[in-house]
Amino acid sequence: MLDRLQLSVNEGEIVSIIGPSGCGKSTLLKIVAGLDVDIGGEVLLDGQKVEKPSKEKGFIFQEHRLFPWLTVERNIAADLSLRDSEVRRRVNALIALVKLQGFEQAYPKQLSGGMSQRVAIARALLRNPKVLLLDEPFGALDAFTRSHMQEALLDIWKENRTTMLFVTHDIDEAVFLSHRIVVLDARPGRIKVIVPVDLPHPRKRSSTSFQEIRTYVLRALEHIEPEKESYDI
Numbered sequence: 268m269l270d271r272l273q274l275s276v277n278e279g280e281i282v283s284i285i286g287p288s289g290c291g292k293s294t295l296l297k298i299v300a301g302l303d304v305d306i307g308g309e310v311l312l313d314g315q316k317v318e319k320p321s322k323e324k325g326f327i328f329q330e331h332r333l334f335p336w337l338t339v340e341r342n343i344a345a346d347l348s349l350r351d352s353e354v355r356r357r358v359n360a361l362i363a364l365v366k367l368q369g370f371e372q373a374y375p376k377q378l379s380g381g382m383s384q385r386v387a388i389a390r391a392l393l394r395n396p397k398v399l400l401l402d403e404p405f406g407a408l409d410a411f412t413r414s415h416m417q418e419a420l421l422d423i424w425k426e427n428r429t430t431m432l433f434v435t436h437d438i439d440e441a442v443f444l445s446h447r448i449v450v451l452d453a454r455p456g457r458i459k460v461i462v463p464v465d466l467p468h469p470r471k472r473s474s475t476s477f478q479e480i481r482t483y484v485l486r487a488l489e490h491i492e493p494e495k496e497s498y499d500i
Contacts, residue, residue: 269294270455272308276398279428283441285484286451286459292434295456296400299432300324312397325391327401331383333375340371343390354393361389364426365419381412385419392423398430406436417443421468438488442480443470450487460487 269291276282284292297303299310301320310317312324333342340349340358347354362368365385375383384404391399405413417440424431435441441448448462462484466476 268455269298270457272451272456272458274449274458274461276430276432277446278430280446281424281431281433281444283433283435283445283448284451285435285438285441285448285488286456287453287488288436290451290453291456292451293402296326296402296432296434299398300326300400302326322394323397325394325396325399327384327387327391327399327404329403329406331375331380331387333383333386335375338372338374339367339378339386342375342386343393345390345393347393357393358389361392364392364423365389379412380408381416381419384408384416388420388423392427392429396429398432401431401433403434403436405440413437413440420444425468438481438484439472441484442466442477443472448480448484450484462487 272291272295274282284295286292294303298306299317301310301317301324304318317324334345340362343358343361344354349355349358362371365388367382367385367389370378370382375386378386387404388399405416408416420431421444423429433441433444442464445464448464450459450462451457452459462480464480466474466480470477472478
């Protein structure tokens with residue numbers, strides 16, 4: 268459940284949403300996507316009210332949700348025809364962007380979890396969404412693959428500058444990826460604090476600045492009043 272939540276996301280920004288289980292993180296993404304419109308407020312995308320799903324919002328789930336009977340390139344194209352030269356060009360460009368050259372004809376059962384998520388991300392990007400909504404997309408991956416996918420997502424962002432709203436339970440992941448981290452309170456879900464992450468990429472997880480931000484977010488999640496002197500927001 269969400270309550271009196273007001274948030275603006277800038278174009279080209281990566282904003283992570285973090286908070287206790289059940290506070291409404293995934294619900295927030297569904298509302299932004301237009302999948303849940305029975306709300307007591309409104310969502311605006313470029314000044315236009317969001318009332319239904321559209322290609323302007325790409326959605327990536329924890330499970331890749333690929334079609335098992337389709338190859339990588341056909342999963343990315345989905346309902347678009349690869350016989351269209353422009354679709355073919357864009358699919359090939361996205362395969363290169365997510366570093367899956369050589370796997371165009373592979374089926375999902377032949378891919379690792381990380382590779383499958385890359386296909387899902389490429390499929391969402393094919394529609395040129397104004398915002399990419401990611402609901403714990405790396406949560407089911409092992410630690411090594413998860414770290415690799417975080418790097419890959421940043422590479423994709425650097426190339427396209429796609430606006431991203433990213434739900435995660437992983438504080439390190441939020442600090443590593445985000446320009447800002449929105450910490451939600453437990454039910455009802457309200458914004459407790461918004462933490463800017465003004466660190467240059469590539470970010471070193473072992474750096475003092477990284478650990479200071481991580482500690483600040485952790486204290487907010489533990490319902491401990493963060494020490495303002497430790498990190499000035």
